[in-house]
Amino acid sequence: LPHHTGVVSHVAVDIGGTLAKLVYFTRELDTADNGGRLNFLNFETHRIDLCINFIRQLKEEHEKRNGSTREGLCVVATGGGAYKYYDRLKEELNVNILREEEMECLIIGLDFFITEIPNEVFTYSDADAEPMQYAEARADVYPYLLVNIGSGVSMIKVSGPRQFERVGGTHLGGGTFWGLMSLLTGSRTFDDMLAMADRGDNSAVDMLVGDIYGMDYTKIGLKSTAIASTFGKVLRLKNDAEQGAEDGEGLIRGDPSESSESGESSHGPKPNPEDMSRSLLYAISNNIGQIAYLQSEKHSVKHIYFGGSFIRGHRQTMNTLSYAIRFWSKGEKQAYFLRHEGYLGAVGAFIRRQP
Ligand code: ADP
Numbered sequence: 001l002p003h004h005t006g007v008v009s010h011v012a013v014d015i016g017g018t019l020a021k022l023v024y025f026t027r028e029l030d031t032a033d034n035g036g037r038l039n040f041l042n043f044e045t046h047r048i049d050l051c052i053n054f055i056r057q058l059k060e061e062h063e064k065r066n067g068s069t070r071e072g073l074c075v076v077a078t079g080g081g082a083y084k085y086y087d088r089l090k091e092e093l094n095v096n097i098l099r100e101e102e103m104e105c106l107i108i109g110l111d112f113f114i115t116e117i118p119n120e121v122f123t124y125s126d127a128d129a130e131p132m133q134y135a136e137a138r139a140d141v142y143p144y145l146l147v148n149i150g151s152g153v154s155m156i157k158v159s160g161p162r163q164f165e166r167v168g169g170t171h172l173g174g175g176t177f178w179g180l181m182s183l184l185t186g187s188r189t190f191d192d193m194l195a196m197a198d199r200g201d202n203s204a205v206d207m208l209v210g211d212i213y214g215m216d217y218t219k220i221g222l223k224s225t226a227i228a229s230t231f232g233k234v235l236r237l238k239n240d241a242e243q244g245a246e247d248g249e250g251l252i253r254g255d256p257s258e259s260s261e262s263g264e265s266s267h268g269p270k271p272n273p274e275d276m277s278r279s280l281l282y283a284i285s286n287n288i289g290q291i292a293y294l295q296s297e298k299h300s301v302k303h304i305y306f307g308g309s310f311i312r313g314h315r316q317t318m319n320t321l322s323y324a325i326r327f328w329s330k331g332e333k334q335a336y337f338l339r340h341e342g343y344l345g346a347v348g349a350f351i352r353r354q355p
Contacts, residue, residue: 007026007027007061007062007065007066008024008025008026008058008061008062008065008073009025009026009027009062009073009074010024010025010073010074010076010350010353010354011023011024011055011058011073011074011075011076012024012075012076012077012078012346012347012349012350012353013051013055013075013076013077013078013079013081013082013346013349014077014078014079014082014102014105014343014345014346014349015045015048015051015077015078015079015080015081015082015084015085016045016079016080016081016150016151016345017045017080017150017151017152017175018044018045018150018151018174018175018178018309019042019043019044019045019150019309019342020042020043020044020045020048020051020079020081021040021041021042021079021309021342021343021345021346022039022040022041022042022043022051022054022055022346023038023039023040023343023346023347023349023350024038024039024058024350025037025038025039025350026039038347038350040340040343040346041054042309042342045081048081048085048088052088052089052092052093055075055089055093056092056093058073059072059073059075059093059095072095072096073095074095074096074098074353075089075093075095075096075097075098076097076098076099076100076349076350076352076353077089077097077098077099077100077349078099078100078101078102078105078345078346078348078349079102079345080102082097082099082100082102083099086099098353100348100349100352100353102345103154103156103164103166104162104164104348104352105344105345105346105347105348105349105352106146106148106154106156106307106344106345106348107146107156107158107162107164107348108162108347108348108351108352109343109344109345109346109347109348109349109350109351110146110158110305110307110338110344110348111141111158111161112347112348112351113338113340113344113347114137114138114141114305115137115141118134118137119134119339120338120339120340121134121135121305121336121337121338122134122135122336122337122338122339123135123322123334123335123336123337124315124318124319124322124335124337125319125322125323125326126315126319131315131319135336138303142158142159142160142161142163143157143158143159143160143299143300143301143303144157144158144301144302144303144304144305145157145158145167145292145295145296145299145301145303145304145305146158146305146307146344147288147292147304147305147306147307147308148307148308148344149173149174149288149306149307149308149309149310149311150173150174150175150308150309150310151173151174151175151178152169152170152171152173152174152175153169153170153171153172153173153174153288153291153308154166154169155167155168155169155291155292155295157295157299157301167295167298167299168291168295170287170288170291172284172287172288173284173288173310174284174308174309174310176284177193177280177281177284177310178190178193180280181193181196181277181280184273184276184277184280185273185276185277186273187273187277190312191312193277194281194312194314194316194317196273196274196277196278197274197277197278197280197281197316198278198316199274199278200272200273200274200275200276200277200278200279201274201275201278202227202275202278202279202282203225204233204237204271204272204275205231205233205234205237205271205275205276205279206227206228206229206230206231206232206233206279206282207227207228207229207232207233207236208224208225208226208227208228209222209223209224209225209226209227209228210224210225211228211232211233212228227282227286230279230280230282230283231276231279231283234271237269237271238269241269278316281316281317281320282316282320284310285316285317285320285321285324286320286324288321289320289321289322289323289324289325289328289335290324290328292304292306292321292324292325292335293324293325293328293329293333294328296325296329296333297329301333302332302333302334303333303334303336304325304333304334304335304336305335305336305337305338306318306321306335306336306337306338306341307338307341307342307344308341308342308344309341309342311337311341311342312341312342313337313339313341318335318337321335322335322337
């Protein structure tokens, strides 16, 4: 529940396929200066009712402070949900909803973070003693590539202020990780999934170069620890386990439809959920990193910004993306991340319609 002492003046919401991101400004009542704070929070889109309730409370606070004679609360909406839920927002909130185009908002939000906010943009590399380094403000901001990893992934080349083109994307994105993880591991929240990935060892399920060669494949430049095939070892492990069972002395196999209590079915042991989590997180982030690199080559861009809620400040995700860009570009290109990576669109919508 909102519980501010300040005045709410302006609300922006970016309603995506998975999450509705909300940004609003509050100004302290008893201070002389005009400062205030930007507040960030999100709701699952399938519980848009909770998001609407929250905005309604902001509106009530606004009216309490301003009286009904003054202008009503300004609500700006972007993302697909600005269309899908337009009528509902308008009716349930009884306010005027201003709609803004999604890509434009993303870019305006990112430009704002890059150029105006100190300690927002950073680089990341686990190889360094201090992995997270805040990026220096750059005079030559353009061109750059924005890779927004939400439910799906959009890649946008930005050539100048408000000058952009969506050059590609992939539908193997955050939603893919979220959905497959729930099937594979049964975990229900995104943060649980990330925590599981932290504890896992992908080499238990992924086929590595070393599994195939028994050593580094130096001629091609592949280390033995490089992933040759995501999930490529799973069936072989199951077959090995079955073979082991068949070879067992005097073992009589039971009804194959009966699975044992240890979780081992007639199809062999199920891989450990933590290991699968780590493997899938690598798979999705490596794939996006490689496509991002190829797009940056195709469009002659050196600086690549990664946004979207999938990143969620998670070390393994950022390190994988960053490593992919450095590796493929032979150190020529740089990946950047943002502290408010999920809120680019919402902040852009907020700025566009600032009163
Ligand atoms: P969209 O605009 O498509 O909703 P977002 O940028 O909000 O995209 O990112 C959604 C993705 O972020 C999800 O697919 C999931 O991978 C990840 N994510 C981060 N936090 C959450 C959460 N609390 N619930 C669900 N997914 C989350």
